[in-house]
Amino acid sequence: MSGAKRTKVLVVEDELLVRIGVRDLIDDCGYEPIEAAHAAEALSILERDTEIKIVIADIAIPCPIGGLTLAKTIRSKWPPIDLIITSGKIEPTADDLPARAKFLPKPFTAGDLSAVLHGFSGPAS
Structure with a gap:
């Protein structure tokens, strides 16, 4: 993938080991993972990075908003x-769920995640 621009995916997960695992799956699927531990961090990242195309968020993240x-x-x-x-x-x-959102139950496999990601954007470039 050297030199190729990959689709950015923001993963919002408060459990560090789960977040790392999902990040690695996103990378293995050919996408560029970005991490946030909670909603406030995710919103801050989205304000700064207009190239994020997909957000994966756990329902049970702590913060004032889930x-x-x-x-x-x-x-x-x-x-x-x-x-x-x-x-x-x-x-x-x-x-x-908001419009066009998909639910992916945990635990999910790399294949499960890949199918949902590719369903949104087609193969990562």
């Missing part, structure tokens, strides 16, 4: 960004 509220905020401020919501404890209904 993953679903973060996703709805992203949808309203940055409508083109694709959203993947994850959780190993909660399964949101379609009404809970």
